[in-house]
Amino acid sequence: MASCHFAHAQKNLISNGGFEEELESWTDYTAKTTTYIFKSGTSSVAVFAADDSKWLGLHQIVQLPKKSQYILLSAWMKADQIAPAKEAWHGGLFKAEWLDGSEKIIGESMTLTSIRSYQDWQLYEKAVIIPPGCSKIKVMFALAFAAGTMFVDDVSAKILSQDEFEKYQ
Amino acid sequence: MKFKRLIIALNSILLLTTCAVSAQQQLSGQIYLNQLGFYPSGPKIAVVMADDAQEFELHDAATGRVVLTGKLSAKRTLATSNLTTKIADFSSFTHAGTYLITVAGKGSTAPFRIANDLHHPVAVSSLKAFYYQRASMPLEAVYAGKWARAAGHPDTTVLIHPSAAEGKRTAKSTINTTGGWYDAGDYNKYIVNSGISTGTLLAAYEDFPSYFDTLKTQIPAEGKKVPDLLLETLYNIRWMLRMQDPADGGVYNKCTNTHFDAMIMPDQAVQPRYVVQKGTAATLNLAAVAAQAARIFKHYPQQYPGLADSCLKAAVKAWGWAEKHPDVAYDQDEMNRKFEPQVTTGGYGDDKFGDEWIWSAAELFISTGSKVYYDAIWSRLNDATGIPGWSYVSMLGYYSLQRNLKSLPDYSKGMTGIMKKRILTIADRYIEVLSSHIFDTVFGDARSDYNWGSNSTVANQGILLINAYLMTGEQKYITAAISNLDYLMGRNATGYCFVTGMGVKSPLHPHHRPSVADGIEAPVPGFLVGGPNYEKQDKAAYTSNEPELSYTDLDSSYASNEVAINWNAPLVYISNAIEALQKKK
Numbered sequence: 082m083a084s085c086h087f088a089h090a091q092k093n094l095i096s097n098g099g100f101e102e103e104l105e106s107w108t109d110y111t112a113k114t115t116t117y118i119f120k121s122g123t124s125s126v127a128v129f130a131a132d133d134s135k136w137l138g139l140h141q142i143v144q145l146p147k148k149s150q151y152i153l154l155s156a157w158m159k160a161d162q163i164a165p166a167k168e169a170w171h172g173g174l175f176k177a178e179w180l181d182g183s184e185k186i187i188g189e190s191m192t193l194t195s196i197r198s199y200q201d202w203q204l205y206e207k208a209v210i211i212p213p214g215c216s217k218i219k220v221m222f223a224l225a226f227a228a229g230t231m232f233v234d235d236v237s238a239k240i241l242s243q244d245e246f247e248k249y250q
Numbered sequence: 251m252k253f254k255r256l257i258i259a260l261n262s263i264l265l266l267t268t269c270a271v272s273a274q275q276q277l278s279g280q281i282y283l284n285q286l287g288f289y290p291s292g293p294k295i296a297v298v299m300a301d302d303a304q305e306f307e308l309h310d311a312a313t314g315r316v317v318l319t320g321k322l323s324a325k326r327t328l329a330t331s332n333l334t335t336k337i338a339d340f341s342s343f344t345h346a347g348t349y350l351i352t353v354a355g356k357g358s359t360a361p362f363r364i365a366n367d368l369h370h371p372v373a374v375s376s377l378k379a380f381y382y383q384r385a386s387m388p389l390e391a392v393y394a395g396k397w398a399r400a401a402g403h404p405d406t407t408v409l410i411h412p413s414a415a416e417g418k419r420t421a422k423s424t425i426n427t428t429g430g431w432y433d434a435g436d437y438n439k440y441i442v443n444s445g446i447s448t449g450t451l452l453a454a455y456e457d458f459p460s461y462f463d464t465l466k467t468q469i470p471a472e473g474k475k476v477p478d479l480l481l482e483t484l485y486n487i488r489w490m491l492r493m494q495d496p497a498d499g500g501v502y503n504k505c506t507n508t509h510f511d512a513m514i515m516p517d518q519a520v521q522p523r524y525v526v527q528k529g530t531a532a533t534l535n536l537a538a539v540a541a542q543a544a545r546i547f548k549h550y551p552q553q554y555p556g557l558a559d560s561c562l563k564a565a566v567k568a569w570g571w572a573e574k575h576p577d578v579a580y581d582q583d584e585m586n587r588k589f590e591p592q593v594t595t596g597g598y599g600d601d602k603f604g605d606e607w608i609w610s611a612a613e614l615f616i617s618t619g620s621k622v623y624y625d626a627i628w629s630r631l632n633d634a635t636g637i638p639g640w641s642y643v644s645m646l647g648y649y650s651l652q653r654n655l656k657s658l659p660d661y662s663k664g665m666t667g668i669m670k671k672r673i674l675t676i677a678d679r680y681i682e683v684l685s686s687h688i689f690d691t692v693f694g695d696a697r698s699d700y701n702w703g704s705n706s707t708v709a710n711q712g713i714l715l716i717n718a719y720l721m722t723g724e725q726k727y728i729t730a731a732i733s734n735l736d737y738l739m740g741r742n743a744t745g746y747c748f749v750t751g752m753g754v755k756s757p758l759h760p761h762h763r764p765s766v767a768d769g770i771e772a773p774v775p776g777f778l779v780g781g782p783n784y785e786k787q788d789k790a791a792y793t794s795n796e797p798e799l800s801y802t803d804l805d806s807s808y809a810s811n812e813v814a815i816n817w818n819a820p821l822v823y824i825s826n827a828i829e830a831l832q833k834k835k
Contacts, residue, residue, distance in 0.1 A: 150664065188629060209632045210628065210632050210668075212629040213625045213628055213629055243664050243667065246668065247671045250668055250671040
């Protein structure tokens with residue numbers, strides 16, 4: 082049991098988080114992989130918008146191991162001329178939604194970060210508590226009503242133990 | 251010889267009953283310390299506005315004899331301030347007595363004590379202040395002394411505002427919402443602000459029950475053997491319960507005039523009173539306080555038969571209403587667009603309820619053991635937390651869960667472990683700034699610290715640090731908490747002890763209607779004023795633009811010199827807690 086739990090704690094639940102297999106396992110809405118700009122490996126994903134009229138991006142829904150309580154979500158992100166947004170929440174978003182077994186949203190979605198303007202590669206990570214009734218998580222990256230280009234690489238979702246989670250508090 | 255004359259003059263000042271008025275006109279304005287003094291074994295810090303001075307002297311106040319000579323620290327500065335200070339640390343001096351400090355070229359402090367029961371006066375006075383805020387009853391001279399006054403606001407026939415009309419409670423019908431505390435400098439009663447105030451006082455009792463069991467504040471005991479803190483708190487809890495609609499469990503946001511009264515005494519303030527619309531924040535505040543009260547008052551079944559059960563029933567019913575109405579904000583502007591008469595008193599509008607859910611769920615989980623409430627906390631535990639304010643109360647739930655760990659089921663250990671870590675993370679962050687701050691306090695590291703009601707932030711930081719101590723037993727947290735109490739009692743850039751009637755330089759003109767209108771020179775004692783506020787929303791006359799100095803002792807300064815129950819409650823907690831912990835040593 083202990084080794085099984087340890088295995089969960091180490092495993093990245095996101096498939097193809099480095100976009101080395103293009104957009105395999107991801108649902109995309111106009112995202113493209115690129116081999117010119119990346120954090121690691123040989124490619125990343127880019128979301129480009131010519132104007133600020135749309136919500137563009139990609140997501141992946143992940144099944145969570147039973148009885149999981151904590152999860153560490155992380156991604157490297159880079160902003161290229163993401164235009165100042167009209168609303169405070171507009172920009173290049175890293176979001177997550179909690180889903181039940183039938184993929185119905187539980188509670189409110191979480192915004193882990195919103196990037197704008199020019200910004201070099203930076204790691205964004207957050208240890209979060211999985212709410213009651215949640216069996217899946219939807220990890221999203223979106224250029225939300227903002228022009229410019231957002232790059233994403235090395236996306237990760239790892240189950241944490243109690244001790245590991247407390248270290249992030 | 252010069253010095254001896256100074257000592258004699260200072261001692262004469264102390265002998266005057268109105269010493270606060272006289273002393274603040276005569277003493278050095280460049281050495282700042284807790285005007286009550288220090289504990290023999292505790293930290294002892296004075297702050298000197300910096301120049302070339304290198305040394306300080308500690309004198310026996312009676313004889314003038316120098317008992318300690320010490321070196322001032324290197325200059326301290328802060329990125330957000332133009333002030334420069336040096337620190338006089340005489341913590342090594344542990345003899346009880348009355349002393350004062352001199353610095354060449356800076357003059358002298360007033361005499362102060364080094365004693366074991368040092369904060370007893372402010373501990374008692376800050377709690378007694380709530381008695382002075384009681385609505386609907388006369389304050390008799392035997393309890394109130396020269397601040398005795400006639401009853402104001404019976405509130406036995408309070409109108410249902412059209413915004414609150416529902417079922418049998420039609421617009422302009424009346425209900426009884428008698429009792430409770432006036433909120434602040436005004437005469438209205440707001441559930442949201444009552445919630446955090448009452449909860450903080452009950453928390454103080456839960457953390458230090460044996461100490462409060464013997465603390466006397468000279469208030470009416472009603473023939474009951476009940477600690478004064480609980481007697482006082484119950485006066486407001488009963489009002490809060492009356493604000494709940496028994497038909498559905500929802501709670502009205504406030505009992506209020508349509509507009510603020512002039513600066514008159516309570517019995518002369520006779521505008522019609524209304525209860526306005528129910529709201530999620532108000533209802534969850536009652537749920538939290540009533541659940542907390544239930545587990546405390548169940549130990550007084552003979553004095554208050556049925557009270558604990560009634561409280562718990564009210565809490566559960568309030569929770570049920572909130573579940574059906576999870577998002578009802580109190581938006582006074584919107585209410586005024588829809589209904590007459592218009593209401594322009596304080597709004598306490600809050601449209602984010604995650605923190606109220608956590609606090610009320612925590613209190614109900616402790617008092618009932620039901621997993622429903624545990625799940626409600628867990629599902630919101632990703633929300634950020636921080637020191638409490640009236641619109642941000644989740645930390646009150648954190649504190650309660652930590653103090654009641656022994657009564658919680660094993661499955662909650664993970665959750666309470668996370669909460670403990672979060673509390674200690676904040677506490678450790680506070681301690682990091684302590685040794686470099688210009689006033690050697692936890693508070694005041696950022697310009698934004700000096701906002702409306704900044705003194706309540708000072709006190710609430712102290713509460714968090716005391717909770718950190720109670721969880722770990724580490725003395726560093728107490729030392730840091732004392733630094734903030736020292737700030738409130740005079741170790742700050744204004745040189746004011748911010749509690750009325752305390753120390754040698756305290757507010758004389760608080761924005762507090764009874765203090766303005768009662769014809770008595772001294773303000774009603776025991777009130778913590780709001781404190782420095784760089785935003786100065788009141789446009790009153792201030793003498794400085796430094797955030798630390800944005801305070802003015804004028805009754806027109808509601809932005810820096812008002813009083814409020816949610817500011818006094820954390821002062822009650824921190825001053826009494828530190829007294830209680832010192833007694834234990």
